[in-house]
Amino acid sequence: xxxxxxxxxxxxxxxxxxxxxxxxxxxxxxxxxxxxxxxxxxxxxxxxxxxxxxxxxxxxxxxxxxxxxxxxxxxxxxxxxxxxxxxxxxxxxxxxxxxxxxxxxxxxxxxxxxxxxxxxxxxxxxxxxxxxxxxxxxxxxxxxxxxxxxxxxxxxxxxxxxxxxxxxxxxxxxxxxxxxxxxxxxxxxxxxxxxxxxxxxxxxxxxxxxxxxxxxxxxxxxxxxxxxxxxxxxxxxxxxxxxxxxxxxxxxxxxxxxxxxxxxxxxxxxxxxxxxxxxxxxxxxxxxxxxxxxxxxxxxxxxxxxxxxxxxxxxxxxxxxxxxxxxxxxxxxxxxxxxxxxxxxxxxxxxxxxxxxxxxxxxxxxxxxxxxxxxxxxxxxxxxxxxxxxxxxxxxxxxxxxxxxxxxxxxxxxxxxxxxxxxxxxxxxx
Amino acid sequence: xxxxxxxxxxxxxxxxxxxxxxxxxxxxxxxxxxxxxxxxxxxxxxxxxxxxxxxxxxxxxxxxxxxxxxxxxxxxxxxxxxxxxxxxxxxxxxxxxxxxxxxxxxxxxxxxxxxxxxxxxxxxxxxxxxxxxxxxxxxxxxxxxxxxxxxxxxxxxxxxxxxxxxxxxxxxxxxxxxxxxxxxxxxxxxxxxxxxxxxxxxxxxxxxxxxxxxxxxxxxxxxxxxxxxxxxxxxxxxxxxxxxxxxxxxxxxxxxxxxxxxxxxxxxxxxxxxxxxxxxxxxxxxxxxxxxxxxxxxxxxxxxxxxxxxxxxxxxxxxxxxxxxxxxxxxxxxxxxxxxxxxxxxxxxxxxxxxxxxxxxxxxxxxxxxxxxxxxxxxxxxxxxxxxxxxxxxxxxxxxxxxxxxxxxxxxxxxxxxxxxxxxxxxxxx
Numbered sequence: 010x011x012x013x014x015x016x017x018x019x020x021x022x023x024x025x026x027x028x029x030x031x032x033x034x035x036x037x038x039x040x041x042x043x044x045x046x047x048x049x050x051x052x053x054x055x056x057x058x059x060x061x062x063x064x065x066x067x068x069x070x071x072x073x074x075x076x077x078x079x080x081x082x083x084x085x086x087x088x089x090x091x092x093x094x095x096x097x098x099x100x101x102x103x104x105x106x107x108x109x110x111x112x113x114x115x116x117x118x119x120x121x122x123x124x125x126x127x128x129x130x131x132x133x134x135x136x137x138x139x140x141x142x143x144x145x146x147x148x149x150x151x152x153x154x155x156x157x158x159x160x161x162x163x164x165x166x167x168x169x170x171x172x173x174x175x176x177x178x179x180x181x182x183x184x185x186x187x188x189x190x191x192x193x194x195x196x197x198x199x200x201x202x203x204x205x206x207x208x209x210x211x212x213x214x215x216x217x218x219x220x221x222x223x224x225x226x227x228x229x230x231x232x233x234x235x236x237x238x239x240x241x242x243x244x245x246x247x248x249x250x251x252x253x254x255x256x257x258x259x260x261x262x263x264x265x266x267x268x269x270x271x272x273x274x275x276x277x278x279x280x281x282x283x284x285x286x287x288x289x290x291x292x293x294x295x296x297x298x299x300x301x302x303x304x305x306x307x308x309x310x311x312x313x314x315x316x317x318x319x320x321x322x323x324x325x326x327x328x329x330x331x332x333x334x335x336x337x338x339x340x341x342x343x344x345x346x347x348x349x350x351x352x353x354x355x356x357x358x359x360x361x362x363x364x365x366x367x368x369x370x371x372x373x374x375x376x377x378x379x380x381x382x383x384x385x386x387x388x389x390x391x392x393x394x395x396x397x398x399x400x401x402x403x404x405x406x407x408x409x410x411x412x413x414x415x416x417x418x419x420x421x422x423x424x425x426x427x428x429x430x431x432x433x434x435x436x437x438x439x
Numbered sequence: 440x441x442x443x444x445x446x447x448x449x450x451x452x453x454x455x456x457x458x459x460x461x462x463x464x465x466x467x468x469x470x471x472x473x474x475x476x477x478x479x480x481x482x483x484x485x486x487x488x489x490x491x492x493x494x495x496x497x498x499x500x501x502x503x504x505x506x507x508x509x510x511x512x513x514x515x516x517x518x519x520x521x522x523x524x525x526x527x528x529x530x531x532x533x534x535x536x537x538x539x540x541x542x543x544x545x546x547x548x549x550x551x552x553x554x555x556x557x558x559x560x561x562x563x564x565x566x567x568x569x570x571x572x573x574x575x576x577x578x579x580x581x582x583x584x585x586x587x588x589x590x591x592x593x594x595x596x597x598x599x600x601x602x603x604x605x606x607x608x609x610x611x612x613x614x615x616x617x618x619x620x621x622x623x624x625x626x627x628x629x630x631x632x633x634x635x636x637x638x639x640x641x642x643x644x645x646x647x648x649x650x651x652x653x654x655x656x657x658x659x660x661x662x663x664x665x666x667x668x669x670x671x672x673x674x675x676x677x678x679x680x681x682x683x684x685x686x687x688x689x690x691x692x693x694x695x696x697x698x699x700x701x702x703x704x705x706x707x708x709x710x711x712x713x714x715x716x717x718x719x720x721x722x723x724x725x726x727x728x729x730x731x732x733x734x735x736x737x738x739x740x741x742x743x744x745x746x747x748x749x750x751x752x753x754x755x756x757x758x759x760x761x762x763x764x765x766x767x768x769x770x771x772x773x774x775x776x777x778x779x780x781x782x783x784x785x786x787x788x789x790x791x792x793x794x795x796x797x798x799x800x801x802x803x804x805x806x807x808x809x810x811x812x813x814x815x816x817x818x819x820x821x822x823x824x825x826x827x828x829x830x831x832x833x834x835x836x837x838x839x840x841x842x843x844x845x846x847x848x849x850x851x852x853x854x855x856x857x858x859x860x861x862x863x864x865x866x867x868x869x
Contacts, residue, residue, distance in 0.1 A: 013488050028662050028671065030483050032474035035465050044462035054494060058488040061660065064508070065485060072502050075494070089640045089661055090648075123837065128637040130644075148840065168661075171841060232463050241463060296754075302740025303733030306754045310732025313808050313842055321760035322724075323753050324736045330751035330794050334764075364760050378743050412743055 017078040017160075018052045020046050023069050024169060025085035027060035028169050038083050038173055045181050048196070050189040050245075051079060061085065068098035074101070076162055078188065081177075084168030088131040094165055095136050103404050106136040116150045138165075141182075144176040155180060162188065192245055194331065195252040197260050199240040200273035200424050206233040212266050213240065220259060225252070227259055235414055236421030237272075238281070272428060278425045280308040286431045287318040287368070292397065294427070295366030296322035297335055297356040299347065299373040300390065305420040306319065320366040321414050334342040335359030348385055350403045353393035357401065366398040367439050368430075370423045374406075376415045390419045394426050402426065444675075447508035447590075447618050449484045450476050452611045453499050455515035455524050467604055475611050477537040479510060491515060491795040496527035504591055508618065511607075514598030516581040518561040518750055525566050527780060532588050536566040542573065545783050546580050568595075573616075574606040585610060592618065621677035627686045628691055629670040630703040632855050642696050643670065650689060654743035655682070657689050659741040665711070665844055666851030667702075702858055705832060710738040711853045717748040717798070722827065724857070725796030727765055727786040729777065729803040730820065735850040750796040755786065765789030778803050778815055780833045783823035787831065797827040801852045804836075806845045808848070820849045824856050832856065 022043075023037035026203075043053040046361050054077060066085065073080045085094030112135035114204050124267040132356050137143055144153035144164075149172040155164040164180055165175045177329050201209055210231055220227035220379070225246050232239040241257055246252040264271045273282050285293055296305050303324045310319055325331040328347055330338055337355040345351050353371050361369035373391030381387035386407070393403040408418040452473075454466035466488050484507060485508045489495050496515065503510045515524030529536050542559075542565035550557040564581050567573055574583035575596075579602040585594040595608055596603045631639055640661055650657035655676050662669040672689055676682035694701045703712050717724055726735050733754045740749055740751055755761040767785040775781050781803050791799035804820030811817035818840070823833040834856070838848040 026662075027658075027660050028669075030473060032470045032477070035467065035470065037465065040462045040465065043460060048460070054492075055487060055489045055499065056460065057485060059485045062484075063840075068502075068506065069485065069860070072498075075465070087663070088637045090644065091660060125635070125638075128641050129641060131637055140636070189482065204864045211587075219604070230458075230463060236702075239463075250752070267573070285525065298733070301737070302741075302745070303728070303736030303754065304747065306733030306756075307731070310734075310756060311843070311846075312729075315732070316756055316810075319732065319754075319756045321754045321756040321764070322733070323731065323764075324740070324749075324751045326736075326740060326746055326749045326751040327794075330725075331794070334751070334793055363764055365763070380746075385716075 012281050018051050018190065019077045020051050020079035020081060021073040021077040022081045022338045023066070023073060023080065024056070024058045024067055024168070025061065025082060026058070026061075027091070029058045029084075031241070036083075038168065038170060038264040039073045039175060040079060041170065042083075042177060045177055046079075046185070047243075047245055049181050049186055050192045050194065051185060055169045060116040061091040061093055062121060063093040063097045063100065066093060067100045070098060070101045070163075074158070077161070079162045079164075079185065081164045081166060083166045083173055086134065086153070086165060087216055088134050088150070092133070095133075095138070095344070098163060098165060099138060102138065102163070103155075104140065104156075105137045106137050109135050109137050109415070110341075112143065112152055115145075115152075119150055144179060146172050147175060148172045155184065159182075164414060166227050179369045191247040193245055193247070193249065193252070194245050195249065195256055196241065196243045197256045197274070198242065198276055199260060199263055199267070199271050200276075200381050200422060201240070201267055201270045202236060202279070203270050204238060204267075204270055206231060209238045209240070209267065213263050216262050216266055217259070225255065227255065235417045267431060269429065272353035272425065273371070278420055279399070279428070280385070281312050283431075284309065284312045284315055284318060286428065288314075290431065292368055293318050293320045293366045293430075294368045294370065295320045295360045295364040295370065296423070297371040298322065298324050298372075299331070299356070300376040301372045301374075301416050301419050302326060304416055305372060305423055308424070318362045319359070322364065323360050331356065331359075335363065346385070348375055348389060350391055350393070350405060353391040354395070354401045354403050357393040361395050368427065369395045372419050372423050374419055376411060376419075377414045388415050390415065392419065392423045392426055394423075396429060396430060396432060402430070442516050448620070448622065449507045450481050450509035450511060451484060451503040451507040452486040452806050453496070453503060453510065453512045454486070454488045454492065454598070455496055456488070457521075459488045459514075460490055463654050466513075468598070468600060471600065472511060472513075472607060475508075475607055476615070477624045479566050479611050479616055479625070480620040480624055481615060481619050482624065482675075490563070491523055493523040493527045493530065495841045497530045500528060500593075504588070505595070507591070508610065509592045509594075509615065511594045511596060513596045513603055515582070516595060516597045518558070518580070522563070523569070525563075525684045528593060528595060529568060529767055532568065532586075532593070533597060534570065534586075536845055537850045538562070538575065539565050539567050542567070542582055545575075545582075545807060546737045547817055549580055552772070556578060556800060557786040568866065574609060576602050577605060578602045585614065587614075598604050620825060622675050623677070623679065623682070624673055624675050625679070625682040625686055625808050626671065626673045627690050627704070628672065628688060628706055629697070629701050630706075630709075631668045631697055632666060632669065632709070632777055632851055634668060634697075635698050636661060636668050637669070639668045639697065642653070642866050647689070655685065657685065665847045697861065699863060702855065711742050712744070712750060712863075713854045714739065714742045716858065718744075720861065722796045722798055722861075723748050723796045723853045724800065725750045725790045725794040726799065726853070727790035727801040728754050729754065729756060729761070729786070729801075731802045731804075731849050732756060735853055736845050738850055738854070750794045751851050752794065753790050761786065765793065777853040778805055778821055780817060780821055780823070781836060783821040783833050784831045787823040788823045792823050799825045799859060802849050804845070804849055808842060808847075818845050822849065822851070822853045822856055824860060826855075826860060
């Protein structure tokens with residue numbers, strides 16, 4: 010591969026938006042872009058965030074064009090005065106911006122569908138660099154565009170992820186694939202729950218260490234995210250069959266070492282995994298939630314098609330609702346408290362009876378920051394499950410972190426309890 | 440302020456590390472750096488991530504030095520072959536690297552404390568640019584360093600946050616404070632719902648346009664996030680009282696133009712605003728959710744202390760639960776369908792009766808991707824609310840976007856309906 014070829018296969022990303030330079034927001038589009046590019050063998054070599062300033066955008070764009078074969082700009086394609094990406098790239102390339110009447114019409118139609126007229130400012134979104142190819146936006150008003158500029162590919166994509174992603178996919182399938190060679194990055198991943206990052210590392214490090222120097226080498230990354238540890242394996246190869254086989258062998262070796270704690274080997278989230286199991290077995294589920302306040306059901310129903318197995322549930326935030334709606338005996342609440350194993354079982358039994366679901370789960374706990382005690386500190390969560398035959402399982406957990414972490418961990422553990430019941434007929438080990 | 444002075448108060452951050460260019464990790468140090476700098480009146484104008492490549496680091500560093508008064512590099516100060524920040528900055532500045540025996544001694548001591556001898560590679564961490572000031576590292580082996588290079592301040596800081604942060608604090612208290620002068624950045628924001636970004640822009644552009652050239656100028660950014668449009672105002676001034684007054688006047692002018700659609704003027708999210716109103720008035724709330732499947736209650740209970748006003752609710756995903764738990768008349772479901780105004784009102788009345796809450800809200804709709812029809816396409820959502828006196832309000836919406844967007848928009852519109860009822864005794868206008 011010549012140096013010129015190598016440069017063709019490098020990319021830089023420039024995210025535009027002053028809000029991305031503050032202390033609260035990060036550019037997350039670049040993660041998706043990096044992954045997509047690397048899957049077709051293009052390497053992201055640098056990325057930048059620039060504010061809504063035409064000269065600054067132009068300077069960073071010029072700099073990137075001297076280094077990389079592909080320059081992708083995201084954001085700054087809106088209709089307002091501080092959307093300056095189009096102007097900046099026009100300045101850098103010396104190409105004029107031309108209004109496309111068909112884009113104006115499409116934007117007008119989009120507004121009309123919602124019974125609104127197009128504000129005049131949106132006309133700006135129909136400006137396209139002369140010679141650029143328009144990328145249609147099915148999910149918003151700002152079209153994207155790309156052009157070949159003296160052998161470099163420049164793409165302007167909108168900032169909102171759901172608008173940007175389909176356009177990037179189109180680029181990767183089309184003009185970018187043509188630039189890439191035969192080498193592709195192949196990937197696989199394993200998601201694990203119920204173990205800490207260092208316990209996962211301890212179990213798998215001796216297995217993956219030799220892979221780094223193998224032929225072809227396999228790169229392994231361990232990533233801790235709320236409620237799960239992710240193992241990402243990747244491999245660069247021009248032979249897709251060999252790559253797939255090598256990665257499968259590697260993933261199997263890791264899965265064997267981690268046993269039942271591996272819940273996903275294809276990138277699906279826990280709620281998708283549990284949903285697919287319920288659907289396969291023709292089972293329905295309901296939930297009674299206290300401290301998680303609807304988050305478990307929200308995760309379950311986030312999955313398209315979940316109405317096939319989610320019946321519904323009750324958020325019993327107050328003790329009154331626990332007693333009145335879910336028929337938890339008042340003396341149980343008095344004697345053991347709302348965060349207790351007997352009450353958790355009654356909640357699950359209650360929501361099963363009320364909704365008619367075959368499987369019922371309940372979560373009751375102390376998410377914090379207040380409400381903890383010496384016996385039941387913040388993070389104490391009791392989770393129960395009742396199976397189709399009416400058998401109950403219950404466990405008390407102590408989750409780390411603040412309110413958001415405790416709530417998420419609790420829903421993850423509840424889903425894991427259902428998964429283990431469906432696959433192994435057991436409660437989760439810890 | 441002269442242009443030269445202005446440039447002194449701008450900064451760029453360069454994060455170094457190939458692992459920050461993949462699809463799983465982000466540079467989060469820059470958030471902390473942005474906040475610290477802005478608190479002393481230095482504006483972060485761009486940031487970049489560069490891999491472990493000496494020439495690439497040097498190029499980005501040179502570029503930043505042509506634009507900003509302060510250039511902060513984080514990471515790449517470790518002891519290994521791919522830690523190249525020191526070498527890159529030496530190349531850019533033309534300054535030689537000098538080994539400091541006292542740093543070598545300190546690193547040796549650090550290892551000795553753990554009963555180990557210092558590996559020879561760590562000697563590299565004692566290399567300091569000639570003339571630079573060393574920043575001691577209490578939490579690791581890599582010291583930081585900073586220097587004044589022709590009036591620009593260059594700082595090299597380690598990547599791990601707990602090592603970087605104390606050094607940055609020292610810089611902000613010392614050499615950076617001296618550059619910053621008395622000017623500070625002051626900020627305020629307004630959040631708007633129920634209008635599109637361009638409709639907000641249309642309403643406020645004539646108001647804020649003259650501020651850009653006013654003395655002191657006010658910078659205005661409009662940001663569309665799911666369910667809300669955010670207006671961010673900022674102002675650089677040495678007079679905190681004047682700054683506060685100017686921003687308050689500006690925010691009031693925008694708020695007047697946007698009227699009741701402004702729901703937050705202090706950065707609080709919709710669920711916090713509604714929660715605070717409910718708490719103030721001593722009211723309780725419950726929800727019946729169909730297509731949002733618990734997301735509304737999850738948002739309400741995400742707020743610490745929400746148990747004071749959230750009673751609970753029912754997720755009535757199936758029609759059976761709508762009928763059995765919430766007593767929605769079967770003939771209503773048959774005649775109008777689950778996504779209809781009569782059913783929405785019955786759901787709200789049902790959950791009010793079942794939970795005993797004073798205010799009840801219901802959401803029923805088609806989140807997609809399936810389930811839409813010509814009369815009721817995906818995105819059709821009906822929201823009802825019953826007030827403490829039993830009066831019902833109901834409205835049918837058509838939300839744009841995919842499943843996740845429709846679900847979020849629906850919860851936002853439901854919360855907005857409650858807010859408008861509590862503040863203005865009205866249903867939301869659109």
